[in-house]
Amino acid sequence: MxxxxxxxxxxxxxxxxxxxxxxxxxxxxxxxxxxxxxxxxxxxxxxxxxxxxxxxxxxxxxxxxxxxxxxxxxxxxxxxxxxxxxxxxxxxxxxxxxxxxxxxxxxxxxxxxxxxxxxxxxxxxxxxxxxxPSDKSVLFGDLIGGADVICAQESGALQPYLENYTEAVDSTYGAVFVAGKIVCATSNWWGLHTDELSLLSCFIRTEYPSSLSDTPIFLPVKSPTVPFRLVTCRYR
Structure with a gap:
């Protein structure tokens, strides 16, 4: 198209x-x-x-x-x-x-x-x-105003590690992504507007691959005028 x-x-x-x-x-x-x-x-x-x-x-x-x-x-x-x-x-x-x-x-x-x-x-x-849509793109959260997620048995085991990590970096927002889909996230992350969840998922999926990145972003609904820091860590 x-x-x-x-x-x-x-x-x-x-x-x-x-x-x-x-x-x-x-x-x-x-x-x-x-x-x-x-x-x-x-x-x-x-x-x-x-x-x-x-x-x-x-x-x-x-x-x-x-x-x-x-x-x-x-x-x-x-x-x-x-x-x-x-x-x-x-x-x-x-x-x-x-x-x-x-x-x-x-x-x-x-x-x-x-x-x-x-x-x-x-x-x-x-x-x-x-x-x-093609076979290479299986994400559709932006179409429905939501976030793509994975229902996995490991989500419960990952949650405590995620909570400890976000606390260590002095934050209450955090999520674990696999192939652009959320495996687990903190309660404050889920508290973001659905459009923000969708856009953040898109950005993380399309971001240039690197071990660590720190990007200033604005949340279109929660904070459109004051920037936050989006830190991403990739493990291969």
Missing amino acids: STYLICLSINGGLPLFTRKHGDLKSVPFALLASLNGVAMFGSSHDVTLLNTVTRECRIQWRDYHNSIRLIIVVPLDSVGDFHVHRLLDCIFQSLVLFCGLDDLIALRNIDRVKYELRSAFPVIDHLLSGLQ
Whole structure:
């Protein structure tokens, strides 16, 4: 399934990034400007453009905080409007995850924001790939607004070790993942919003493999303006 995703600033119409899934050419600038121009024309006449269809594709626009505009183009016979709206909400939350809501709303330094948003590309690509599930991708938590889990007999045995580890590093949030799915987690981790659980799972699955990493993140629901530290340890 071929998909285009375009992210722009609403005020200036400046492209922040474009992503694609499938064997497609890059989005021509003329097409990008036209898709944004249609929405701007409607806005100037107090009309909010939500979606439209052509003979081959479905196009949807979605604005966030009067600052960020996401435009997505998917094949007409692929998914419904509700699924696409859900996907766009997840994508915007992934932007908040790495950049923070304040910077996305203010957009004072476009170049710095564009640089920071690169960290979200692996998560965004993973979300877009969910439009075409394959044997290589068995995760679907982002589609239902939840987290993928594994029900294993070893979960109970791992729980005390996880609790001791999180206490040793002065934290109450922790989880053990296997192949992108949660095996066990602390009570505070389960207390996060389901969208946050889904996005964190996506990030951990798509993160560049390393023995240890420390990444500043914002929780889109719990803490969209104050960053946390996400520390991941991998064992092979």
